Structure formats: C-alpha cells, structure tokens
Amino acid sequence: MITRSACHAAGVFLLLLVSSTSAFSQKNRTFTRQDTLRGSITPERAWWDLVHYDLRIKVNPQDSSMHGTNLVRYKVLKAQQVMQLDLQPPMRITQVTQNGQQLAVKQDGNAWYITLPGKQAVGALHAVEVQFGGKPKVSRNPPWSGGVTWKKDPAGNPFIATSVQGEGASLFWPNKDHMYDEPDSMMIRVTVPKNLMDVSNGRLRQVENHPDGSRTFHWAVTNPINNYGVNVNVGDYVHFSEVYPGEKGNLDCDYYVLRDNLDKAKAQFKDVPRMLKAFEHWFGPYPFYEDGFKLVEVPYLGMEHQSSVTYGNKYRNGYLGRDLSGSGWGLKFDYIIIHESGHEWFANNITYKDIADMWVHESFTTYSEPIFVEYHYGKQAGSEYAIGLRRNIANDKPIIGPYHVNASGSGDMYPKGANMLHTLRQVVRDDEKWRKILRGLNQEFYHQTVTSAQIENYLSRQIGRDLNPFFDQYLRDVRIPVLEYRLEGNRLSYRWTNTVSGFNLPVKVQAGEKELWLEPVTTKWKTTKTKAAVTDIKVDPNFYVSQKKAE
DSSP states (O other): OOOOOOOTTSHHHHHHHHHHHHTOOOTTTOOOHHHHHHSOOOOHHHHHEEEEEHHHHHOOTTTEEHHHHHHHHHHEOOOOOOEEOOOTTTOEEEEEEEETOOOOOEEETTTEEEEEOOOOOOEEEEEEEEEEOOOOOOOSHHHHHEEEEEOTTTTEEEEEEEOTTTTOOGGGGOOOOOOOBHHHHHHHEEEEEOOOEOOOSSEOOOOEETTOOOEEEEEEEOSOOGGGOOEEESEEEEEEEEEEETTTTEEEEEEEEEEEGGGHHHHHHHHHHHHHHHHHHOOOOOOOOOOOOEEHHHHHEOOOOOOOOEEEETTOSTTBBOTTTTTSSGGBBBBHHHHHHTTTTTTTTEEEESSSGGGHHHHHHHHHHHHHHHHHHHHHHHHHHHHHHHGGOEEESSOOOTTTTTTTOOOGGTHHHHHHHHHHHHHHHHHHHHHHHHHHHHHHHEEEEEEHHHHHHHHHHHHSSOHHHHHHHHHHOOOEEEEEEEEETTTTEEEEEEEEEOOOOOOOEETEEEEEEOHHHHHOOEEHHHHHHHHEEEEETTTTOOEOOOO
C-alpha cells in the first residue's frame, strides 16, 4: 500500500542501542550502487502499488534452509514492464510466473528485475508468483545483525527466529524491500517439522496437517504491515491468552513460550496489560485490534514485529536485569515488553519511509518508557527516568542519517531523541495538551509511512511554534545548547550559544526563590530583572541543555 503522505557511552545502554544500529552504522562508509538500489524508490519500484503478499515458507532445521513461494499482488500506477523485487544472497529466486507464463528474470546483486510481457494498464490489478529458496544469512548477533537464528531449546528441540531490521526482510523472502510501500494485508503460511509450531504475525486461521507429520500454520494479517515486521518463529511452544478491555473493545492477547517457561511467563507477562493501559492512555488505541497482540519467546533479546512482538529478556525486569536509566525506576518493569510493544504505535502504526528517519521509531518509543513509568509511578518518577537516560548519549553524529541509501543515523536516536521529546513537553506547558498531541499523531498518521518532515511539521502546528531550529539542533546537529548568562545585581542577561542559527527554545530557570521562563535567542543578549539580587540560576533539569555563567 502506498500511504499518504557520553561519559557512559561504553555502558550497557549503548550495548543495546548503539549495537542495535551498528549493523547498519554509516560512519566512514562509502555508499555503493547496491545501497542505492535498496534505499531509493527506483523507477522499477515506483510504477506499481503493493496490495497483498501470500507468502509460503517451508523451514528445514536439518540444513538451515528455507524454500517457498510469494504471490505478489499489485496495482499498476504507471505503464511499465520491468518490476524490481529484492532477495539477498545466498537466497535465490528460482522462477517467476504470471498467469502460468514463466517470466524473464535478471539479477543485480540483491535486486531482481522481472520483465512482464503482458500489458500493464494503469489501474489494473495483477500478480506474480515468485519461487525462492536457499540457506538464508545466519544472524551472528541477533537482533542487531539481521538474519535467521537457528538454535536449540534446553530440551534439544529446534528454536528458530527471524530478525531483519536494517538489512531488510529480503534476507529471507522476496519482496518489495523499501519501507515506503506496504501491503494492505498479508497471508503467512509456514510449514515446520512435526511437534513444532510456527508463530507469525496476525491471527492463526488454520493448522494444516501433512502425511509426513509436518504442519503448516496459516496466519492472516488484515492491516498494512512493514517488511521487517514480518517474522517467522519456530519452536516447541505452549500457548496461553487473556482478553484486555481496551479503548476499542476486547483485545485478544496471546502468548507463546517454551514449555518449561510457562509459569515464569504467566507472572512476567503481567506487564502486558500494564503496558496497554499506559500506552492507550498516552498514544491512543492499540493500532491492530483486528490482528490481536502476541508476545512470542525467541532465542534472542527481542524485537517489534507487528502483532507478534518477540521476547527474550530472560523473564527479568529492566534490560536483562539492569536499569538503563540508573534512576531505579527501570527495574520496575520488563524493558523488552514495554519498549518493543511501544513500537506498535511508533514503527508499526507510524512507519518511516526512509531509514534515515528512524528516529520516528526509536525516539518516540524510548520516550514511551518514561511516560509508562509516569503513568504507573507518577510524573517525578517519569522525569527521573528520562533524565537518567542522558548518561548514554554520545553526541557522536546526527540522529538523522543520509537519505536514499538505507542508512540510519546515530544510536542517540534512542536516549537523546527521548530527551528531545521530554524537552518539547516542557515547552507545551500543558500535560493534557501534550497527551492529545501524542494521541493525535497516531490518528493523523494511522497506518501510514511518513517522513521526518511530516512529523516535525505536525508538532510545530499543534504546539503553535516554529520548531524547525529546534529539530535542526537535536536531529541534525551534535551540539548541546548552552544557556549563557550574566548576573549583575537583580539583572539577568542571557542568550543561547553552541546552537544552530535561529535556535530560540524557551527555557525555565530557578532564580533564587522564583521560577522564570526565558526566551533566549542566538543573535543577542536579552535582559530581565529579578525581584532581588541572585548569585546564580539553575536551568530546569527537564530541559536537555547546558548552562554557563559568563565572566
């Protein structure tokens, strides 16, 4: 569907956050033709609108291979005869057909060009069936390096999962591997050996038994879904469930875990309704009621697969038992359940068109952690958590990366991006208005792919302030704004330094016994009077800025 349109940098948090983008970090990288073919809307992509996938995969744990077909349904937007699909070696496309006719296919690295002999009339609906197979890339460090994880559970059963953010879904199945275009719906049919189960996205429609004891699990996704959100999880799973009474009615919540972990899961997964209660309050209704919510145990830390969130946090609070904020509040919840589920709103509901704008996913979702804490433990607790995350900011490079080459920016999109939003909330000065803005984002951009500009402009409109310099400072620059000030008796002079041109963030300070709101600019000193002489001021710690007293 084409939608509308660092002192602590070596600590555990960056082990998670910087590592999570290290597989596709772009520092000192020279971009190649393949980067462009993957990261841009090529002419061979632009002429057709993706409508539906019907993906069939047979998983063979014996030799770590996958084989199958993908029926790609599309609508013609512009007359053209060559279609680009993507599949990364060592996987291969073996045959493509349309209406029973075998089509000519040419490979250029990860891109496969299919020549369509029939007339592609504007507005027409067509389909191609793609046969594929091979041994997909093994993920060496999931989920931070993309691929398939082939493990054994403690009982010796195969335990298999896919995780492909960054490198792309075409690591294991053929698709239109660019985020701008999503299918309206999808079928995922996965065949696994006997005694195993596959859990994928959406709702289970059917389990098909075969004479050899293998089974095919038929999963239906009725909402648009991004490529990397599609997952295959295979294991000796047991299932339990509950119904959450949400804003749009009853939401089915299903949990799939390894057999020996059932009791632990029933206790730990109580964070799911707590998550839903907080996030529906702040962000609006869960975006995929039709497809339900699932939490699925996997042999890696976890990821935000749509309606099939994966979990591997070892049934511990925090991030593998650690508080990433250092505030103490991070041990009050299971990090993976909260963070990865937050992506259902920011990543799966609102999805970036270009990975350069990945902050739209990660900044808002990291910000979901302090507001989850706030919902359950109070505003001060949430602020302490957010401020604690700053110890993990590196300010190494801009948060927004280069466009059209499948390149993300700095891992600061997590802690710095969250603190950018926490700072912006202070500017609003109205918590209920801020809540409406967050909920409004998920209404305005419901089930859409977006650019950073769209989100920035929306926030500017809703807050009623030109935020272009603000976003340029925090998303496209690495400097921390410095409030420079002078005190002479009861006169306070101030200005912004270490900023982009035009930076004009209002800021709250404590001057003696009085709180002051200042409107500094970068071009000149401003002066205000305090009721009495003060020896110093203190910037409200909820603002991610520094201060410096001028001599």
